[in-house]
Each structure stands twice: as structure tokens, then as C-alpha cells.
Amino acid sequence: MGTGDLDKYIAKLERCELIDDGEVKNLCIKAREILSKEANIVMVDGAVTVCGDIHGQFFDLKELFRVGGHCPHTNYVFLGDYVDRGSYSVETFLWLLALKVRYPSRMTLIRGNHESRQTTQVYGFYDESVRKYGTVKVWRYCTQVFDYLTLSALVSNSVFCVHGGLSPSISALDEIREINRVIDAPHDGAMSDLLWSDPDDVDGYAASTRGAGYLFGERIVKKFCDTNDLSLIARAHQLVMEGYKFMFDKKLVTVWSCGNYCYRCGNSAAIMELFCTGSGSVLNKYFKVFQAAPASDRNPPSRKVTPDYYLV
Amino acid sequence: MESLHPIAVLIDELKSEDPALRLNSVKRLGNIALALGDKRTRDELIPFLSDSVDDDDDILITMAEELVTLLDLVGGPEHIHVLLQPLELLACVDAKAVRDAAVESLKKISAKLPQQHITHFINLVLDLLAGEWFNYKTSGAGLVAQAYSRTQNSDHKERLIKAYELLGSDELPMVRRSCAETLSDVVSVVEEGVAREKLLPLFEKLQRDEQDSVRSVNIANAHSFLKKLQTSDSDRVFVVFENSARDEAWRVRRLVAESLFSLLQISSQSKTTFCKVLKALLLDKEPEVRCCASVELSRCCVLIDSRDLLVTYILPQLEELVKDDADYVRAAIAGSLSSVSTVVGKDITVSRLRPLLARLLSDDKSDVRLAVIDNIVKVIDVAGVDIVEDMLFKAVFDLAKDPAWRVRRSVISIVPVLAKKLDPSKFEDSLAPLCNTWLGDAVFAIRQAAIENMKALTQIYSMAWAQTVFIPKLKALSEDTNYLFRITALFAISSLISEFTGDVIGTELLPIVIRLARDSVANVRFTAATTLGDLAKYLDKRFVLQKIKPILMNLSSEDPDVDVQNFAALALTKL
Numbered sequence: 075m076g077t078g079d080l081d082k083y084i085a086k087l088e089r090c091e092l093i094d095d096g097e098v099k100n101l102c103i104k105a106r107e108i109l110s111k112e113a114n115i116v117m118v119d120g121a122v123t124v125c126g127d128i129h130g131q132f133f134d135l136k137e138l139f140r141v142g143g144h145c146p147h148t149n150y151v152f153l154g155d156y157v158d159r160g161s162y163s164v165e166t167f168l169w170l171l172a173l174k175v176r177y178p179s180r181m182t183l184i185r186g187n188h189e190s191r192q193t194t195q196v197y198g199f200y201d202e203s204v205r206k207y208g209t210v211k212v213w214r215y216c217t218q219v220f221d222y223l224t225l226s227a228l229v230s231n232s233v234f235c236v237h238g239g240l241s242p243s244i245s246a247l248d249e250i251r252e253i254n255r256v257i258d259a260p261h262d263g264a265m266s267d268l269l270w271s272d273p274d275d276v277d278g279y280a281a282s283t284r285g286a287g288y289l290f291g292e293r294i295v296k297k298f299c300d301t302n303d304l305s306l307i308a309r310a311h312q313l314v315m316e317g318y319k320f321m322f323d324k325k326l327v328t329v330w331s332c333g334n335y336c337y338r339c340g341n342s343a344a345i346m347e348l349f350c351t352g353s354g355s356v357l358n359k360y361f362k363v364f365q366a367a368p369a370s371d372r373n374p375p376s377r378k379v380t381p382d383y384y385l386v
Numbered sequence: 387m388e389s390l391h392p393i394a395v396l397i398d399e400l401k402s403e404d405p406a407l408r409l410n411s412v413k414r415l416g417n418i419a420l421a422l423g424d425k426r427t428r429d430e431l432i433p434f435l436s437d438s439v440d441d442d443d444d445i446l447i448t449m450a451e452e453l454v455t456l457l458d459l460v461g462g463p464e465h466i467h468v469l470l471q472p473l474e475l476l477a478c479v480d481a482k483a484v485r486d487a488a489v490e491s492l493k494k495i496s497a498k499l500p501q502q503h504i505t506h507f508i509n510l511v512l513d514l515l516a517g518e519w520f521n522y523k524t525s526g527a528g529l530v531a532q533a534y535s536r537t538q539n540s541d542h543k544e545r546l547i548k549a550y551e552l553l554g555s556d557e558l559p560m561v562r563r564s565c566a567e568t569l570s571d572v573v574s575v576v577e578e579g580v581a582r583e584k585l586l587p588l589f590e591k592l593q594r595d596e597q598d599s600v601r602s603v604n605i606a607n608a609h610s611f612l613k614k615l616q617t618s619d620s621d622r623v624f625v626v627f628e629n630s631a632r633d634e635a636w637r638v639r640r641l642v643a644e645s646l647f648s649l650l651q652i653s654s655q656s657k658t659t660f661c662k663v664l665k666a667l668l669l670d671k672e673p674e675v676r677c678c679a680s681v682e683l684s685r686c687c688v689l690i691d692s693r694d695l696l697v698t699y700i701l702p703q704l705e706e707l708v709k710d711d712a713d714y715v716r717a718a719i720a721g722s723l724s725s726v727s728t729v730v731g732k733d734i735t736v737s738r739l740r741p742l743l744a745r746l747l748s749d750d751k752s753d754v755r756l757a758v759i760d761n762i763v764k765v766i767d768v769a770g771v772d773i774v775e776d777m778l779f780k781a782v783f784d785l786a787k788d789p790a791w792r793v794r795r796s797v798i799s800i801v802p803v804l805a806k807k808l809d810p811s812k813f814e815d816s817l818a819p820l821c822n823t824w825l826g827d828a829v830f831a832i833r834q835a836a837i838e839n840m841k842a843l844t845q846i847y848s849m850a851w852a853q854t855v856f857i858p859k860l861k862a863l864s865e866d867t868n869y870l871f872r873i874t875a876l877f878a879i880s881s882l883i884s885e886f887t888g889d890v891i892g893t894e895l896l897p898i899v900i901r902l903a904r905d906s907v908a909n910v911r912f913t914a915a916t917t918l919g920d921l922a923k924y925l926d927k928r929f930v931l932q933k934i935k936p937i938l939m940n941l942s943s944e945d946p947d948v949d950v951q952n953f954a955a956l957a958l959t960k961l
Contacts, residue, residue, distance in 0.1 A: 121869045
């Protein structure tokens, strides 16, 4: 599979058309090869746009790129939760993955709690891929890739990006680097906490109603930032009606990039542009808030739902 | 021909327990029939299919469609009628989608039926029309026009029309509705006398139906009657239409508004009558109806084409509509004013329409203002740029800052159109700074639109003009702290080069690109590499080899970023 093939996949996927299951297989093999070389914390230069949950809302991802600019010219960190709930998990994840494989250093894909075998069987990605391909193969290829996705990113040694939040088992970034991440998402432990935890008005850590991860409070965030010399923790994982929300003296921000979540929440979406000034010493943050794509820009190609996989 | 084995499989699959396999097999009825030969197709396959109409909808729809492919496989025209039986059964099932597919296929098959078998088809249609259940009757309604046009027997024709008329008085609304839905087709195939004596009363009756869904569908039939009937009878059609404009159901009134234009095109009615109907609809108590009438006004007033009629009947309504409570009504009327302007001419535009335009251009809703601006060029053509200029600038400025980026994008796309009408000196004072603001917009799509706009304006005015207006802005963008704006400067240069001479490119643009090829951000460097490749063909060959090639060579081999290397290598191939 060369760059020519990849460009063809990208062209198809950005029109919301499927690539065939053999092509998915090739793409996923190549993706695993690239992702397996990434550390648990990917180091990113300070010229990048950070995006939150997408959840299979393909046309709202297109809207995101209209606002933020296209890959490769704009660098992106996605904070996870590419699949489930929306109608186009397959196209959304494969499109982002194809961009990742084509331009590995322009695109960072972090693992979210929905990038797991268990959640995708409950919240839609499994059903969608079986319906669109008539076989479970594509879901298998994609979930194998999920196991390789990185856990976090660090922008200019200053902004820590993760899907959910912090963990009582982790006080220093180096402890994240030691996790053996290439496994199906576990139910507890440090890795699970990074994918599942939420900030809240609690002292220290508290139990989470989600059934995984913890609630963590201001004291934890400030200590973590001090210990690791961070200016900000950027995470997603929770719907924010305004698209983004600061907490704890602006030491933590939730970024949510899925406008009109589940096609009915009526929320705004946001992305966070980071860029350095003053010979790289000051990291600027710039939030762009936008809405779900209007109906006129939501035109899926007509397609036959059941493929002729049983032909003579 | 395919080998026999797959055919055997297909035949087996027709009887399979698995619906997916049956569907697969039904999709290949043509292949099966070809393999069986015409006699076995007639004697075995068709009766088998007739026995198989109790199946999933998908399979039955496919079967109805595929039966048409057997037209040439049943042993010639004299055997085509065997296909009618399974389709008649399919036309009676519960699922509407299956019945509709069967009716479509019956039309195609009956079109090929030889004359000696037409009676068979006519009886089939008559049986359906007289059927016990509404399914039969609605399918029958869909076939009346086809049956009528195929038969030459006056007794057949009479019986068909008689049975069809009864549908209009059926106790079930879906049957009456199917009558209304098919009436246009039937009108178009009958003789004028039948249309006048039999079908026109049916049309009038359906317009008095107690169900608004029946009345709504019926409106569309007015057009066919007007085409069919003599002028003297068209009054009766128009009376029905006028009454519908006062229907108690707003859906019906809205459909009247939607059909005004098509009737106006063919009707011999006086335009005054049309204006009265249009006036009533513009004043309707439902905003949905007012909105629809306001949209239709745009094309209707061109056909009415009379200044006096518009002034008498329509202008007073416009003065109300620009104050309408519903913003979508105001947006609709804002879009139609320019067409009114072309008909009423300069004086009325200045005295009566200008205040309305001014009001709409300062509307609270951006959609309304945008609708005016979208169409303003027509008004300028009628009355000159002076009458709208001042208010136009203010409106464009306000919309240029609209928080919704799609509104900003719409305004940008209008700017080149306006520029053609405006004096360049005026433009430079008021709109040029705005164009530069868009180049630095936070939204990528706006920056792209601004680049397109910049190129269009350069074509309209001149390179010298663009040089003074845009190049300082491009320089500023190229020094912005945000790498995305530095990239915007490069995109703009790539787009603009075709409008500039090599001299300007070399002295003004190239230095910017060369500087950005050494940027600290890799994305800027590889975009600069692409732009250098784009510039090459506009510059002196030797200059390119001396100055540009070494930069790209260096980027392609020495740069630490692999994307920069790749883009630079690609750009080198363009030199």
C-alpha cells in the first residue's frame, strides 16, 4: 500500500464513501505498524489544534475541518472517542486513521474509552460495521488498531492531552510511559483511569458513577501540573454545551468537538488552537466555537446497504 | 450464457428458507428464464412466482421489477400476457411499495401487449377498480390512463371511466386520494369531451372532499385540465383554483401558491384574476402560505409583467410583508423584491421599493439582509447604484462581522458581483479593508473564500490595484505568530500568481515565500515548498534554477521533517 493508495482511500472516505474490507485490512495493518512505534505520551510541537469527542458524526467532523483547516496543513491532536452513537463511526474512524497513516507527524490520535471492544458492542460501532460490510471483519481490524492508539500527548512540554483525566496510580508523567498499553481497554488501573476519569468539585479522588475511572479535584490537578511542569491539562470525555470549559483556575480544560451531540443535544462544538510565540517560549491558546453542520452540508452518498457478498 | 450449475443453484435458492438467498435468486429471474427456455418459463416459472407472492417486501419489490426483464423470454409477444398474472397478485398485496412497483411493471408490460390481448389487460384493470379492498382500487387507479390509451374499444373506455369516477366517491379517503393522484394522467389521455363531461366534474367533486389530503393532491390536476380544455371551459377550472386559495386547510392554500406560476404560464385567464389570488395568498393568515407566495412572487411577477397591476395589487402587500412577524417570510420577500423592481421600473423602485429595501437591509435577522444583498444587482441594474449604495455598504459591513461563518461566506461571494457595479475608488475606501479582514478570519473556510474573492477582485480591477491593497496584507499575514495565517499567505500567493507579472512575483511575492521556506513550523515550510513549485512557471527559467531549485533541493534532502522532504521533492518535479 503506497501513498497513492492512501490518497485514494482518503478521497473516498472524505466523501463519506466506504473503502472495501481488503483495503481496510491493509490500512489497519499499516496503522498498527505506525502506532506501535508511538510512545504512551506522544511529544507534539506547539503548533497544533486539539479536538475532543467526534462519536461517528462524520459531517460534523467535516465541519470541524472547514473551521480548523485540513490535514496536513493544520496539525491535529484528537482526544479520542471517534466511534459510537453517531451514524458514521466507520467512515469517521477510517478517515482519521487514513490521515494518520498518510501524515503520521501531522495527526495524533489518542485512545478514548469508546475505543474498546466492549463499548463498541453496546453503543453502535459494532452494529454499524456489520451492517455496512455484512461481516464482522472490519470491526475486528479496527478494534485491533484501537489497542495500539496512544494514551496521551504532550504539547510543547506544557499541555498534557488525555481523553478522560488523571489516575490515583499516576503522579508523574514517566509512570504513564511505563504502562503496557497494547491491550484491550482494561476495566481498572492506571490506563483505564486515563480513559474514564472526570474532573469534579471533590477533594482528592472520589468514586465515579461511570463504573470506571475516578472523579478528581482541583488539588490533584494543581499538584499534577506542578510536579510535571505543565500549564494545562486538556481532556474531552464530557459534553460541554458551550464547546469548551475551563476548571480549576484554568489548569484544566474540557474540549468537546461534536456539535449537536447525538443529533439532538443542541450543544456547540469547539477546538483549541495552540501556537507558540516569542521564539517558542509562550504557548497561545485560541478556542474556536462552531455549530453542527447544517442540513445542506449533510449529504451522504446513496448506497446499497446490503452488499452482494453472497453472490455466486 | 452462464454455465448450468449456477442456474440450478439459483432455482434452488428461489425456494430457500433464507430470505437473502431468495432475494439473490429473484434478482436473476432473467438468467433463470433464459436457462429454462420460454416454454418452461411460461408453464413452470411464472405459475411458481404467482404462488410466491407471500414473501418479504424486498423480495416482492424485486420480483415486480424483474418480471419486466422476462418480456423477451416468454416466447414472443403472443405470450406476454402470462406475465400479467403474478403482477396482478403483487398489485393487491398489503405493502404499498410492492403494489407501486407492480403497477409500474404492469404499465411497462401492457405497453408491449399485442392488440388481441388488450381485453385481458382491460379486464384486469376493471377487476382491480371494482375490487373489494382499497389496495385493489388504488392499484387500479394507477393503471386507468395506461388502459385507456391502449384500447380502441369505446365500450372499454366507457367502463373504465365509469369505474374510475366511482373512486372519487369511495368511502375510503386513500381511494379518493389515489383518484386525485392519477387524475392528471387520465386527463392527458382522454378525448376533450370526456375530460369536460366526466373528469371535470370529478375534479370539482374532489376539491370539495372532506379530507384536506385529497384536496391538496387534487390542486396539481388544474394544470392538466387547462392544457386539455378549450378556453371557454377553463373558467370552471380556475374557479376551483380560486376557491382553493380560500380553502380552510393552509396546506391546500400553500399548494395553490406553489402552482400559481405553472398555471400563469398556460392560462388564458386575465392577469388581474391572478393578481387577486396572489394578493390573497400574500395576505394569508398562515405564515407558511405567505412565505410560499412571497417566494413565488419572484417568478410570477415577471409573467404578470405589468407595472400597473403590481402597483395596484401587490405593492401594498409588500409594505406589510417587510414588517411580517415571521423572519422567514421577510427573508422570502427580501429575495423577491428585485424581480418586482425589474417589472415596475426605475421610478417606482426609487419611490416605493427603496424604503422597503432599506428596512429589510437593517432587519434583525442576517438571513433577511443576506437575501436582499444576494439579489441587489438586479435592483442596481434597474435604478442605478446610487439608490442603494449607502445602505448597502452598511449592511455588508454588518454581515461581514456576523458570528455565523456561513453568513460571512455568503457575503464574500457577493463582493465580486458588487465590485463590478461599484466605482473602484469607492470600493477601496469601504470594502477593500473588509476583504483583508476576511483573509485573517478565524475560520479556515472563510480564509479560503477570501482568497477566491481576492483573485476575482484582481481580475475585475487591476494588478496595480491588487498590489497596493493586498500585498501589504499578505506580508502582514506572513509574519503572523499563528502558523495557520502564515500558511494562508502562501495559499493566497499560489492563487494570485496567475494574475501578476513575473516582475511583481519576483520582487514582492517570492521573498515572502523564500522566508517562509525557513519557518520554524514544518507545515509552513512544506506549504512554502509547494508554493515555490507553483511560482516556477511564471518566472525566468534560469532564475528558477539558480534561486528556487537549491532551496527545494535543500528542503528535500536536509529538512528533519519527512513531510517537508516529500512536498519539496514533489515541487522539484514541477520546475
